[in-house]
Amino acid sequence: xxxxxxxxxxxxxxxxxxxxxxxxxxxxxxxxxxxxxxxxxxxxxxxxxxxxxxxxxxxxxxxxxxxxxxxxxxxxxxxxxxxxxxxxxxxxxxxxxxxxxxxxxxxxxxxxxxxxxxxxxxxxxxxxxxxxxxxxxxxxx
Numbered sequence: 001x002x003x004x005x006x007x008x009x010x011x012x013x014x015x016x017x018x019x020x021x022x023x024x025x026x027x028x029x030x031x032x033x034x035x036x037x038x039x040x041x042x043x044x045x046x047x048x049x050x051x052x053x054x055x056x057x058x059x060x061x062x063x064x065x066x067x068x069x070x071x072x073x074x075x076x077x078x079x080x081x082x083x084x085x086x087x088x089x090x091x092x093x094x095x096x097x098x099x100x101x102x103x104x105x106x107x108x109x110x111x112x113x114x115x116x117x118x119x120x121x122x123x124x125x126x127x128x129x130x131x132x133x134x135x136x137x138x139x140x141x
Contacts, residue, residue, distance in 0.1 A: 001057065003092045005100065006047040009036035013049070016056035024079035048096050050080075050089045057084040062097040064104045073101035075111040078120070090123055098127070112136065 006013065014033040021030035031039060039061070040047055046062040058080035064073045075097050080089045101109045111129070113120045125131070 001050055001052055001087075001089065001092060003048065003050045003096045005096075006036075006040050006049055009033060009040050009047075012054065013056065016049075017059065020056070020059060020079045020081060021077075023082055024077060046097070046100055048093055048100070050084075050093050052084075057081050057087075058089045058093055060093045060097055062100055062109075064101060064106055070107045071105045073097075073104070073106040073109040075109060078111070078113075085119070090120065091127070094123065094127055 011033060014031070014036055017036060018030040021028055036047070039045060044064045046064075047059060048062060049059045050057045058078075060078040061076045062073060063076065064071060066072075075094070078090065078093065080093070098109060109129075111124065113124065115121070
């Protein structure tokens with residue numbers, strides 16, 4: 001398995017994203033090729049994928065940004081293909097995201113996951129993430 005940051009989006013990546021996003025959130029529309037090109041070109045944003053040869057096994061997006069209290073990072077849209085679960089793909093993706101965040105100087109990395117995603121919750125705790133008591137709000141325009 002090879003895990004790394006995408007530097008160039010192509011049609012095969014767009015096909016993989018179209019296959020993976022519904023496994024994460026069936027109501028969400030996957031990014032198309034033009035959106036993926038924009039995403040990988042955006043400073044502070046890293047699309048990280050795990051591949052077995054040409055096959056994309058999973059992905060996540062890491063956002064690194066500066067606020068008045070320092071450099072922070074957020075992990076979004078973590079998804080491992082249902083055929084590849086239980087093989088360490090999620091762990092490899094998360095470790096690469098943490099490595100990238102640390103190399104960018106991030107003092108913290110945050111993420112959210114649903115309670116019913118038991119394997120993901122176990123993984124994040126094992127990697128050193130601490131569950132935080134907070135209120136999470138969302139505004140949808």
